Amino acid sequence: MEPLALVRDAPVFKKVLIANRGEIAVRIARACRELGVSAVGVYSEVDRGAYFLNYLDQAVEIGPAPAAESYLNGEKIVAAALASGAEAIHPGYGFLAENAEFAELCVARGLRFIGPPAAAMRAMGDKLSARATMQAAGVPTVPGSVAAVEDLAGAGTEAERLGYPVLLKAAAGGGGKGMRRVERAAELAGALRACASEARSAFGDGRVYLEKYLDRPRHVEIQILCDQHGAAIHLGERDCSLQRRHQKVVEECPGPAMTLAQRETMGEVALRGARAVGYSGAGTMEFLLERGGKFYFLEMNTRLQVEHPVTELVTDRDLVIAQIRIAAGEKLAWRQEQIAWHGHAIEVRIYAEDPEHDFRPAAGTVAEIRVPGGPGIREDRGISAGSRIPFEYDPLLSKLVVRGETRGEAVARLRRALAEYRLYGVCSNLPFLQLVAEQPEFVSGDYDIRTLEGFPRGSASTDLVRLAAAVAAARVHRDSGAGRFRSGASRWRAAGRERAMRPAR
Amino acid sequence: MRWRIQNPEGGEQQVELVAVEGNKFKLRIDGQPATLELLGVPEGLCKVRWDGRVQEIFVARNGERIAVSAQNRLFLLAVSDGRIGPEGRSKSRAGGTLRAQMPGRVVKLLCQVGEVVSADQGLVVVEAMKMENELRAPAAGTVRRIAAQPGLAVEAGQVLVEIE
Numbered sequence: 311m312e313p314l315a316l317v318r319d320a321p322v323f324k325k326v327l328i329a330n331r332g333e334i335a336v337r338i339a340r341a342c343r344e345l346g347v348s349a350v351g352v353y354s355e356v357d358r359g360a361y362f363l364n365y366l367d368q369a370v371e372i373g374p375a376p377a378a379e380s381y382l383n384g385e386k387i388v389a390a391a392l393a394s395g396a397e398a399i400h401p402g403y404g405f406l407a408e409n410a411e412f413a414e415l416c417v418a419r420g421l422r423f424i425g426p427p428a429a430a431m432r433a434m435g436d437k438l439s440a441r442a443t444m445q446a447a448g449v450p451t452v453p454g455s456v457a458a459v460e461d462l463a464g465a466g467t468e469a470e471r472l473g474y475p476v477l478l479k480a481a482a483g484g485g486g487k488g489m490r491r492v493e494r495a496a497e498l499a500g501a502l503r504a505c506a507s508e509a510r511s512a513f514g515d516g517r518v519y520l521e522k523y524l525d526r527p528r529h530v531e532i533q534i535l536c537d538q539h540g541a542a543i544h545l546g547e548r549d550c551s552l553q554r555r556h557q558k559v560v561e562e563c564p565g566p567a568m569t570l571a572q573r574e575t576m577g578e579v580a581l582r583g584a585r586a587v588g589y590s591g592a593g594t595m596e597f598l599l600e601r602g603g604k605f606y607f608l609e610m611n612t613r614l615q616v617e618h619p620v621t622e623l624v625t626d627r628d629l630v631i632a633q634i635r636i637a638a639g640e641k642l643a644w645r646q647e648q649i650a651w652h653g654h655a656i657e658v659r660i661y662a663e664d665p666e667h668d669f670r671p672a673a674g675t676v677a678e679i680r681v682p683g684g685p686g687i688r689e690d691r692g693i694s695a696g697s698r699i700p701f702e703y704d705p706l707l708s709k710l711v712v713r714g715e716t717r718g719e720a721v722a723r724l725r726r727a728l729a730e731y732r733l734y735g736v737c738s739n740l741p742f743l744q745l746v747a748e749q750p751e752f753v754s755g756d757y758d759i760r761t762l763e764g765f766p767r768g769s770a771s772t773d774l775v776r777l778a779a780a781v782a783a784a785r786v787h788r789d790s791g792a793g794r795f796r797s798g799a800s801r802w803r804a805a806g807r808e809r810a811m812r813p814a815r
Numbered sequence: 816m817r818w819r820i821q822n823p824e825g826g827e828q829q830v831e832l833v834a835v836e837g838n839k840f841k842l843r844i845d846g847q848p849a850t851l852e853l854l855g856v857p858e859g860l861c862k863v864r865w866d867g868r869v870q871e872i873f874v875a876r877n878g879e880r881i882a883v884s885a886q887n888r889l890f891l892l893a894v895s896d897g898r899i900g901p902e903g904r905s906k907s908r909a910g911g912t913l914r915a916q917m918p919g920r921v922v923k924l925l926c927q928v929g930e931v932v933s934a935d936q937g938l939v940v941v942e943a944m945k946m947e948n949e950l951r952a953p954a955a956g957t958v959r960r961i962a963a964q965p966g967l968a969v970e971a972g973q974v975l976v977e978i979e
Contacts, residue, residue, distance in 0.1 A: 376920075662944070666888075667824065671944035673918040677873050677884065678860050701918045705944040733887055734860065734873035740887040770888045776844050777865050777872075778890040779820040779828040780851040782881040784840050785874055786818060786894045787832065788857060 322638035323347050323398050326424070327391040328366070330402030331357055331381060332692030333708060334614075338400050339365040341630035350394045352387055354380035356700045361693055370394060375702045381405045384412040388419050398422035398637055400630075404704060407613040408435065408484075424637040426591045426612050433587040434610040438481045438519055444607045447586035449579055452598060452606040454521035462499050465520060469498060472522045478502060480509030481517035484609060488512055489556070491523055526758040527598040529553065530565050530605065532580035533621045535632055536590045537642040544577035545621050545629075546651055551759045552746065554669065559739075559762060560746060561617035562656040563624050565599075566717070566755025572603055583607065592618070592633045598759075616659070616709065619690060623655035623713045654720040655713045658728070658743045662705040665742035665767050673701040677735025682727035686713045686720070699736060707738060721753060741768055817897025822890060823972075829897060911954050913976040915969040919943030922965055926976065930958045938976050939963055954978055 325348040328338045335351060339362075342349040351366035356375035363369050370390040373380040380386070382405055391399055399416050401407040401424070410428040417423060425431070434440045438458060441451045453472055458481055459465040469476045469492065478501055480488030490505045492498050502518065510516035528551040536542040549565030550558045564573075580595035587610075594615050596608040618629045627644065636642065663669045676697045681689055691708040693699065699707065712727055714720035728744045745768045751757045816832040833841040838853040855861035857874050864870075873884040883890045923940040926932055937949040938958075956978040963975040 667916070670948060671917055671919070671946055672889075673943060674889075677875065677882075701920070701943040703944065731887065732871065734884040735875075735882065735889065736884075737889050738887060770886075770890075773866070774886055774888060775822075775826060775890075776828065776847075776849060777851075777863075777870070777885060778883040778892065779830055779844055780840065780842055780849055780865070781857065781863065781872060781874055781883045781885075782820050782890075782892045782894050783818050783830040783832065783842065784851055784853060785857045785876075785881055787816065787835070787840070789876075 322635060322640065323396075323422070325350060325394065325396040326634065327352065327387070327394065327396035327399045328402065329381065329387045329399050329406055330404070331360065331703065332362055332706065333690045334402040334404075334616075334692075335362040336365045336692060337690050338402060338630055341628060341634060344628075345631060345634060347634070350391070350396050352381070352390050354702075356698070356702060361691075361697050368394060375700060377405065377702060381703075384409070384415050387412075388415055388421065391416075391421055392419060396421070398424055398634075400424040400634070401613065403611075403613050403616055408611070410435065422637050424591070424633055426589050426593060430587040430589045431612045434612050435484070436481055437479060437483065437609065438517070440609065441607070443586055444583050447582050449583040449586075449607045450605065452521045452524065452608070455519045458517035458519050459502070462502060465498060465502050465518075466495065468520045469495065472520060475523040477521045477523045478505040478518055479521055480505065480513055480515070481519055482513035482515035483509060487556070524598055524600060524606070526760055527600050527606075528565070528567055528757075529558075529596065529608075529759050530568070530576070530599040531594045531596040531611075531615075532576050533615070533618070533629070534577075534580055534584050534589070534593050534595065535629070535636070535642060535644075536581075536584055536593070537636050538590045538639060539641050541642040542581045542584060542589075543642065543644060543646045543649060544580055545625050545627065545649055546573055547576060548615075548617055548620050550617060551757055552752070552762045553759060554762050558617065558659065559743075560656065560658050560752070561620050562654065562717075562720075563620045564651065564654060564717075566757075567599060567601075576605060579605075579607075583610065591636050592629050616706070617657050619688060619709060619711045620655045620657045623688065623711060624651045624653055625649055626652065653713050653715050654717045655711060656720045656724050657709055657711040658724065658746075659706055659739075660708040660710060660731075660733075660743070661739045662699045662707050662736060663739050664737040665739050666769050669739070669742075671701060671705050672737035673699050674736040675699070676733065678732070679734070680730070680732040682710070682730035684726075686723045687711075687727050688713070707733075717755065721747065741770075744768075819895050819897045821893045821895070823893060831897070911956055911959075911978040912974055913938055913950055913953055913978070915941060915971055915973045915975055916950070917941070917943050917948070918968075918970050919948070921963045921967045921969060921975070922947060924961065924963065924965065925949070926958050926961070928958050928961055932956065932958060932978065941969065941975075950975065952976075952978060 327350040328335050339349040348367045351369035352372045354375050372386045406412040410431040413423040413428040455468045475493045478490040488509045490501045492501045506516045506518050530547050533545040547565045548561045548563050550561045552560035594611040597605040599605045662672045664672045678695050688711040693707050712723040714723050725747045751761050818830045820828045831843040840851045842849045852864040875882050880891045919941040922942045926938045932952045934955045936952045939950045941948050959979045960977040
């Protein structure tokens with residue numbers, strides 16, 4: 311008789327360096343600890359004392375605050391790994407995660423890169439070559455030009471062939487950057503010039519191509535895992551259609567527009583695409599899904615995604631542990647038929663941004679934080695009370711993920727969790743997320759990639775504005791001596807608070 | 816006592832103190848009566864009773880301003896003597912000064928000293944959290960002084976350009 315308990319050998323590495331910060335550094339450190347792997351962190355000057363460092367076994371300061379001099383400096387990170395005796399580097403997402411040269415640098419210095427081979431990253435990094443490779447592998451792509459457009463005349467011909475509106479895209483772009491929608495022929499010349507110059511300055515590569523602009527599709531992506539021995543599985547989809555400025559805000563699984571058959575079809579196509587580039591590790595194939603079920607390859611993210619917890623909650627599989635085991639050369643522990651999906655998970659991203667002022671970035675210091683708990687809640691957080699939120703990096707503070715037996719239960723849980731959440735001293739998009747959770751399109755699941763554009767931003771209620779004014783007046787009155795604090799309020803404490811409330815530098 | 820409570824992001828309340836009874840403040844806010852009861856020391860995290868409901872708020876001094884944080888929103892309020900009339904108000908608005916709205920790093924200057932600029936013209940580009948933000952002239956005029964150069968880290972409220 312087979313024993314019921316599943317026992318797996320302890321792996322793999324003794325020490326892993328995490329080349330990232332914030333919530334994802336915490337997430338990776340947790341996986342390391344569960345594996346019995348020692349986790350080494352890196353941090354910039356402005357991240358001294360940052361929350362994520364509490365989760366690491368050791369940490370190395372690698373340079374000044376600007377990312378180019380710290381988290382994006384591959385040489386310094388590799389040097390820190392070698393000096394600390396780490397055998398592998400986990401890049402997280404962002405920063406160096408999709409940098410093929412960095413992956414090669416790691417290998418050249420005798421370190422494992424916890425991610426796909428550099429060749430697979432390159433094949434997927436250039437959008438034009440990725441489209442060609444996917445087409446050859448039988449993966450449907452959005453109708454568009456096969457090569458970069460040479461000039462305005464060429465672009466005009468292509469746009470007429472595809473039919474307006476069209477999308478201009480930078481061949482070297484990604485993550486929604488370097489894109490422009492063109493409604494009619496008259497706008498083409500200006501848009502082409504702007505797109506090419508933006509692409510040159512952002513990516514050092516001015517090549518631009520055209521795609522047909524699809525009418526209100528959904529963004530549905532497939533999570534895959536491939537080992538280095540040819541095994542590959544998918545873990546289903548995430549619907550990430552609710553985006554603002556191409557930045558994802560809400561993600562969920564199952565996708566509201568999905569069926570089991572659709573999941574299987576898209577999963578198989580995603581694996582075909584991954585095999586075509588010799589992929590290994592965790593990756594995500596992003597698709598646009600039209601009403602009626604037609605779908606088109608958009609791009610591949612050759613790394614761990616921000617929204618991976620959604621998949622972890624419904625499949626009960628740890629993707630980060632899987633990544634580390636795969637990089638160590640282990641065989642994939644799961645066959646496709648062992649993957650099952652239970653319940654419904656929804657993630658919202660909590661950003662340091664001001665919804666009342668066009669979502670502008672809002673660095674600062676967290677004065678106090680109270681996080682939700684109870685059934686069905688997971689939070690992957692990179693901050694605590696006293697955390698300074700530097701302006702140098704991504705504004706993602708935390709990911710709140712809920713799970714319920716049904717979508718309805720998950721939505722109710724999300725609303726409950728958002729109502730429990732309290733973040734003091736900094737601006738965040740929490741009030742906006744609460745509004746999103748109330749919108750009929752979200753509640754019904756009938757949304758697409760442009761739905762969020764039409765959602766209300768929600769300004770503070772008149773009552774709240776009046777309350778704030780009253781509190782400020784009462785505080786000034788007390789400070790003026792008319793009613794100095796009696797109840798033993800410590801001036802030390804007040805001084806400490808005042809320091810904590812100064813804007814971050 | 817009267818105060819004028821200004822939110823630099825827009826909005827202003829006239830607050831009049833009618834009576835204080837222990838921890839209870841009877842106020843008129845823009846003429847409308849309101850009662851605020853402090854259920855603790857108004858420093859850091861504390862509770863207040865407002866409109867019959869107990870609410871948790873955060874309050875602290877932040878330089879010249881009072882920071883009030885409630886229901887996941889943050890207000891940085893300037894409190895001044897309420898007797899200053901409307902003429903003082905327009906002066907204090909200082910329409911000719913461009914300030915950083917957020918902490919960030921200056922990446923580009925789009926104007927020069929002596930240049931005549933129009934209202935809403937982009938003057939400085941500040942990068943924060945991977946986003947470039949073009950800061951625009953609050954008023955038309957001649958650029959008097961530029962207190963920024965590319966690479967400079969700036970704080971919210973810091974003067975970048977003065978226009979006359």
